[in-house]
Amino acid sequence: MIKLAVYGKGGIGKSTTVSNISAALSQMGYKVMQIGCDPKADSTTALHKGKELSTVLSLVRDRKNDFELSDMVCEGFGGVVCVEAGGPTPGMGCAGRGIIAALEKLKEKGAYETYKPDVVIYDVLGDVVCGGFSMPMRDGYADKVFVITSGENMAIHAAANIAVAVDNFKDRGYATLGGIILNRRNVKNEDEKVKELCEDINSSIIGELSRSDTVIQAEDIGKTVIEAFPDSEMANEYRTLARAVLEACGIKED
Amino acid sequence: MCMMQTARVISTYTADVSGVPSALFELGGMVIMHDASGCNSTYNTHDEPRWYDFDSMVYISGLSEMEAIMGDDEKLIGDIVSAANELRPQFIALCGTPIPMMIGTDFDAVCSVIEKRTGIPTLPVKTNGMNTYVKGASMAFLELAKRFVTKKDKAQKLSCNILGVTPLDFSVNTSVQSMKNALTERGVEIVSCWAMGDSLENIKNSSAATVNLVVSLCGIEAAEYMKNKFGIPYVVARPTAAAFTDKIAADMRLSAQDGVNRITCAGESSNENARVIIIGEGVSSNSLAAALKLEADIDCRVICATDDMGVSLGKRSVTARDEDELMELINDASVIVADPLYKPVCPKGAGFVPLPHEAFSGRIFRKDIPDTAKDIESVIAQIERIL
Numbered sequence: 001m002i003k004l005a006v007y008g009k010g011g012i013g014k015s016t017t018v019s020n021i022s023a024a025l026s027q028m029g030y031k032v033m034q035i036g037c038d039p040k041a042d043s044t045t046a047l048h049k050g051k052e053l054s055t056v057l058s059l060v061r062d063r064k065n066d067f068e069l070s071d072m073v074c075e076g077f078g079g080v081v082c083v084e085a086g087g088p089t090p091g092m093g094c095a096g097r098g099i100i101a102a103l104e105k106l107k108e109k110g111a112y113e114t115y116k117p118d119v120v121i122y123d124v125l126g127d128v129v130c131g132g133f134s135m136p137m138r139d140g141y142a143d144k145v146f147v148i149t150s151g152e153n154m155a156i157h158a159a160a161n162i163a164v165a166v167d168n169f170k171d172r173g174y175a176t177l178g179g180i181i182l183n184r185r186n187v188k189n190e191d192e193k194v195k196e197l198c199e200d201i202n203s204s205i206i207g208e209l210s211r212s213d214t215v216i217q218a219e220d221i222g223k224t225v226i227e228a229f230p231d232s233e234m235a236n237e238y239r240t241l242a243r244a245v246l247e248a249c250g251i252k253e254d
Numbered sequence: 255m256c257m258m259q260t261a262r263v264i265s266t267y268t269a270d271v272s273g274v275p276s277a278l279f280e281l282g283g284m285v286i287m288h289d290a291s292g293c294n295s296t297y298n299t300h301d302e303p304r305w306y307d308f309d310s311m312v313y314i315s316g317l318s319e320m321e322a323i324m325g326d327d328e329k330l331i332g333d334i335v336s337a338a339n340e341l342r343p344q345f346i347a348l349c350g351t352p353i354p355m356m357i358g359t360d361f362d363a364v365c366s367v368i369e370k371r372t373g374i375p376t377l378p379v380k381t382n383g384m385n386t387y388v389k390g391a392s393m394a395f396l397e398l399a400k401r402f403v404t405k406k407d408k409a410q411k412l413s414c415n416i417l418g419v420t421p422l423d424f425s426v427n428t429s430v431q432s433m434k435n436a437l438t439e440r441g442v443e444i445v446s447c448w449a450m451g452d453s454l455e456n457i458k459n460s461s462a463a464t465v466n467l468v469v470s471l472c473g474i475e476a477a478e479y480m481k482n483k484f485g486i487p488y489v490v491a492r493p494t495a496a497a498f499t500d501k502i503a504a505d506m507r508l509s510a511q512d513g514v515n516r517i518t519c520a521g522e523s524s525n526e527n528a529r530v531i532i533i534g535e536g537v538s539s540n541s542l543a544a545a546l547k548l549e550a551d552i553d554c555r556v557i558c559a560t561d562d563m564g565v566s567l568g569k570r571s572v573t574a575r576d577e578d579e580l581m582e583l584i585n586d587a588s589v590i591v592a593d594p595l596y597k598p599v600c601p602k603g604a605g606f607v608p609l610p611h612e613a614f615s616g617r618i619f620r621k622d623i624p625d626t627a628k629d630i631e632s633v634i635a636q637i638e639r640i641l
Contacts, residue, residue, distance in 0.1 A: 094356065096358060097356055097357075097358055100358045130357075130358070131325055131357055131358035131359065131360070132358050134360075135358065138360055138362075138363065139366075140362075169363070171367055171370070172360065172363035172366060172367060173363065173366055174363070
């Protein structure tokens with residue numbers, strides 16, 4: 001089982017990218033589980049349009065432990081097992097602690113043993129702002145962390161922070177950095193800036209995505225590019241990225 | 255209106271955080287409660303009758319507000335490493351409390367760093383202060399089993415580990431020794447006792463036993479672990495007076511032969527018309543109910559008022575953790591057998607038989623805690639007087 005976590009600045013396109021990677025991997029024959037780790041609970045929406053999905057934390061709040069594993073997952077496009085951790089009411093509670101509780105509950109209910117995914121992807125909210133958001137990279141969860149960034153300064157700054165956090169945790173047996181995914185915004189000197197980031201954090205760009213209207217069109221109809229426009233150039237980019245992610249995790253796809 | 259998780263009148267069972275040092279107290283380890291500084295005597299004096307007579311390394315980390323806010327684990331790690339290098343305990347156990355739980359301290363990672371720096375086995379015990387002592391002691395025993403029990407050659411004779419022994423359930427009277435005597439008199443050799451009157455060395459040999467005896471719910475997770483890891487079956491019951499202890503020994507013999515777990519204290523009948531109700535820890539209370547039936551033909555119902563750890567304790571037993579829920583369940587009782595601090599919520603007209611329980615009332619009634627492994631004559635006499 002390959003387990004990876006995807007981080008990056010808010011709004012950089014993590015959920016869109018992760019959902020397309022999941023969809024692409026599922027079409028390559030992999031059983032994928034995508035776990036949204038964001039109180040907004042919108043990581044997997046493009047994979048299961050029209051299907052209702054209760055968040056793990058709303059189930060725990062409403063039913064304590066009186067629910068089944070099947071209540072907190074739904075199968076989306078390509079059989080991707082979709083899970084949303086959820087979180088407290090905005091402005092209240094503790095979202096980071098919520099991620100810990102949700103991931104522990106998922107483990108306790110035997111999610112990994114039951115669905116036996118080949119690939120688990122944690123789609124994590126923005127930056128590693130507190131202990132809760134480092135949960136997906138802790139021992140027993142993701143083995144590799146991928147960071148999505150564009151050439152925008154704030155995105156690069158966030159990516160550098162995440163890389164520092166990963167490095168700080170190296171003696172704790174946490175996940176290691178798998179690489180950088182460049183999601184282009186077509187800003188000036190974009191490639192150079194991201195390459196410089198990679199040098200600073202001793203990593204490399206493992207995949208690149210173009211800025212494309214196809215992504216927006218797919219989003220408008222609530223689907224992934226892989227599902228909505230499978231023959232598009234963008235779909236091919238996501239497939240190439242999916243293979244690169246696998247390769248960074250030690251799996252070579254022909 | 256039912257007020258959940260609220261005790262307005264009665265006491266509460268001591269929390270999971272106290273169960274951990276209680277379980278590990280005698281084993282030569284260093285137990286660190288990762289908690290704010292202040293009055294921390296709950297762990298080591300109010301809940302620990304051995305504190306003044308027995309040296310043990312139980313410490314509080316003294317977590318400060320800023321350390322919690324800033325997630326400064328390095329201070330905790332440094333303090334523990336420094337103390338451990340000086341005292342060289344046999345192991346270190348790091349236990350959680352509500353604040354580390356809320357800030358999501360990664361106990362596995364912190365323990366792994368401490369172990370790397372000291373070379374001393376370091377056990378994470380992820381308590382959070384939200385459960386009863388049963389859960390905390392159980393987690394501690396489970397970590398002990400996972401870390402120290404290795405495969406040994408099986409004994410030829412019927413032999414057992416006694417699992418789940420702490421003063422919170424057994425106090426510091428003659429109970430533990432009587433229980434051991436009762437078993438050896440019935441031909442059961444004792445490999446280890448988790449964990450009163452025994453050593454870490456004996457506990458390490460636990461996999462040589464042919465059966466485990468779970469004498470309180472505190473021992474169930476370690477028993478499950480040893481069943482899965484070493485194929486040792488377990489019997490759940492607390493030796494209580496002669497006749498029931500005979501049955502326990504017989505079940506242990508059967509389990510050692512067929513490898514099947516047995517919850518010997520579980521009642522087969524719901525006893526719904528019984529007017530005697532026992533309130534307390536699940537295994538002790540159900541064992542007392544079984545013994546009362548065998549010794550004096552008294553039918554009882556049982557309320558397990560602690561964590562039941564998911565153990566099926568039979569038809570006569572229900573789990574009730576809340577005061578209001580409990581009061582509803584006992585409103586038709588004629589006799590209630592429970593810790594004296596339950597008396598104020600018992601229905602008017604019902605007789606009350608005090609059975610003090612260290613985990614509920616601490617030291618207040620310690621001198622009145624009976625040795626039920628030996629006999630239950632006084633309990634029977636008091637019930638019969640009322641009936």
